[in-house]
Amino acid sequence: MPLTTKEITINMGPQHPSTHGVLRLVLELDGEVVVSCTPHIGYLHRGSEKLAEARTYQQIVPLTDRFDYLSCGNNNLGYAIAVEKLMGIEVPERADYLRVIVAELSRLSAHLLWLATHAADIGAVTVLLYCLREREEILNLFELLTGARLTVSYVNIGGVRRDATPEFFRRTKEFMVEMPKRIQEYNTLIMENRIWLGRTKGIGIISYEEAIDWGLTGGSLRGSGVNYDLRKVMPYAAYEKLKFEVPLGHVGDVYDRYIVRMEEMNQSIAMINQCVEDIPDGPYKADIPMVSLPPKDRVMQDIETLIHHFVLVSKGFPVRKGEIYAAAEVPKGELGFYIVSDGSEKPVRMKVRSPSFVNLSCLPQMVKGHMVADIVSCIGSIDIVLGEVDR
Amino acid sequence: MHPDNIIEQIRERFPDEVTGSGSQFAQSWAVLKREKVEEICRFLKEDPDVRMDYLIDITAVDWLLKSPRFEVVYNMHSMQHGHRVRLKVPVEDDGDPWVPSVSGVWKTACWHERETYDLFGIIFRGNPDLRRILLPDDWEGYPLRKDYPVEGTEWTFRPWPE
Numbered sequence: 001m002p003l004t005t006k007e008i009t010i011n012m013g014p015q016h017p018s019t020h021g022v023l024r025l026v027l028e029l030d031g032e033v034v035v036s037c038t039p040h041i042g043y044l045h046r047g048s049e050k051l052a053e054a055r056t057y058q059q060i061v062p063l064t065d066r067f068d069y070l071s072c073g074n075n076n077l078g079y080a081i082a083v084e085k086l087m088g089i090e091v092p093e094r095a096d097y098l099r100v101i102v103a104e105l106s107r108l109s110a111h112l113l114w115l116a117t118h119a120a121d122i123g124a125v126t127v128l129l130y131c132l133r134e135r136e137e138i139l140n141l142f143e144l145l146t147g148a149r150l151t152v153s154y155v156n157i158g159g160v161r162r163d164a165t166p167e168f169f170r171r172t173k174e175f176m177v178e179m180p181k182r183i184q185e186y187n188t189l190i191m192e193n194r195i196w197l198g199r200t201k202g203i204g205i206i207s208y209e210e211a212i213d214w215g216l217t218g219g220s221l222r223g224s225g226v227n228y229d230l231r232k233v234m235p236y237a238a239y240e241k242l243k244f245e246v247p248l249g250h251v252g253d254v255y256d257r258y259i260v261r262m263e264e265m266n267q268s269i270a271m272i273n274q275c276v277e278d279i280p281d282g283p284y285k286a287d288i289p290m291v292s293l294p295p296k297d298r299v300m301q302d303i304e305t306l307i308h309h310f311v312l313v314s315k316g317f318p319v320r321k322g323e324i325y326a327a328a329e330v331p332k333g334e335l336g337f338y339i340v341s342d343g344s345e346k347p348v349r350m351k352v353r354s355p356s357f358v359n360l361s362c363l364p365q366m367v368k369g370h371m372v373a374d375i376v377s378c379i380g381s382i383d384i385v386l387g388e389v390d391r
Numbered sequence: 392m393h394p395d396n397i398i399e400q401i402r403e404r405f406p407d408e409v410t411g412s413g414s415q416f417a418q419s420w421a422v423l424k425r426e427k428v429e430e431i432c433r434f435l436k437e438d439p440d441v442r443m444d445y446l447i448d449i450t451a452v453d454w455l456l457k458s459p460r461f462e463v464v465y466n467m468h469s470m471q472h473g474h475r476v477r478l479k480v481p482v483e484d485d486g487d488p489w490v491p492s493v494s495g496v497w498k499t500a501c502w503h504e505r506e507t508y509d510l511f512g513i514i515f516r517g518n519p520d521l522r523r524i525l526l527p528d529d530w531e532g533y534p535l536r537k538d539y540p541v542e543g544t545e546w547t548f549r550p551w552p553e
Contacts, residue, residue, distance in 0.1 A: 042525040050534055054541045085416055212444050212470055215499030228470055322415050325466050340452055351450040361502040390525060
């Protein structure tokens with residue numbers, strides 16, 4: 001009988017430590033080389049878009065926390081700017097700065113967790129412990145600012161939920177002095193590590209044109225050298241007033257995507273420093289009674305304000321008829337909200353364009369022809385969060 | 392290029408296909424007939440002055456009591472020129488709501504079309520891989536349609552497929 005060979009089909013996930021959640025991949029292997037890869041998603045599908053159609057505009061803010069639960073500040077911000085544009089609300093300058101601070105802190109914490117898991121997947125477990133140490137401090141800052149650590153719901157329609165205290169600014173400043181040294185520390189661990197280079201250089205290359213064609217955004221796109229960052233392209237909040245650079249890769253492999261995100265952390269620190277320095281005094285939410293909740297101390301004192309508060313919370317506010325697409329640059333890429341309003345208190349349709357979903361669709365292309373072990377580094381490099389993929 | 396000029400270009404190239412246009416918050420859209428959507432998208436992507444190389448997303452809106460019932464929405468952006476435009480394609484709910492697939496134009500379109508098919512039941516003719524994506528393969532109904540309840544569907548436990 002002649003010897004024959006055939007491809008073997010194996011299943012990876014949904015419970016697998018390096019798929020960053022519940023991602024299932026069905027792999028066709030020729031020996032150890034990946035011939036084809038089919039992602040199966042939806043294990044975390046919670047129907048956020050359907051739920052949003054049955055919620056008032058304010059009630060949707062906590063829903064947005066649960067897309068990419070590692071960078072809630074950014075998600076809230078993306079949603080808030082969409083609704084504000086739809087309603088024509090001007091946000092006070094202080095709120096804009098606070099929004100950038102919380103968005104960039106979120107980005108730092110999301111990138112830290114990305115680096116931690118990405119490095120741990122490839123075998124550098126030490127980095128994980130170091131990164132979680134710094135992320136803990138960011139979560140403490142969130143707690144100080146918002147009262148919550150993970151799902152903060154801090155950015156609201158019309159402003160932010162509460163003002164920052166001097167203590168918050170002091171501790172943020174202290175941490176921002178410390179943080180660049182820590183990033184240097186991570187770099188000494190892996191940036192020129194021979195094993196790290198071997199596992200990331202030349203793996204999962206996506207060219208400039210392909211990256212655009214696949215709709216990649218965020219670090220995954222900029223790793224391929226495409227200069228597209230929504231904070232520059234269509235600035236929102238206070239980004240227009242801040243000085244920062246958009247780091248770009250050249251080759252478009254796993255290593256370039258890693259370098260881009262590491263440099264993004266430095267840029268985030270620079271932005272937070274500028275914000276903390278330049279933040280103006282003033283109100284932290286727009287003074288529009290139809291949208292903003294009244295001050296809590298007055299709610300406790302007179303009945304009209306209590307009724308006002310009650311009506312706003314229970315009935316919501318109408319949003320003028322129309323449709324809008326607004327997007328924010330979240331750690332994963334372009335998080336877009338396409339909102340269609342019919343003039344009532346609830347949206348007719350809220351489509352969430354989630355970056356992780358689109359970035360994941362490119363994974364089969366990336367891993368084709370590579371080894372099984374490289375799938376793990378490719379998944380790490382596109383930086384997906386399954387909560388955002390499935391929504 | 393201003394988005395209105397892009398819509399003007401589509402009008403010039405495909406005079407019978409554009410049935411309307413609109414603009415709000417500096418975002419413009421064109422309403423198209425469904426038959427030639429793929430050709431129009433290919434033109435938008437390949438014309439050097441328009442060059443819509445990045446498809447942001449594809450989605451749909453369900454206007455339950457209106458006719459046509461569905462509206463398929465395409466958002467796109469040009470990396471080179473930095474302009475955006477939106478296309479809307481009304482689709483009647485006649486038991487076979489279809490639009491042509493644009494997965495041959497942009498690679499990213501495939502998953503967006505699968506998602507829209509999964510949640511709205513809109514058939515993208517020509518998509519090579521039109522399967523459910525977020526919901527299980529044996530799911531019944533299309534959740535984002537307005538006549539689908541928000542909560543309280545019956546659910547039966549089926550441990551193994553028959």
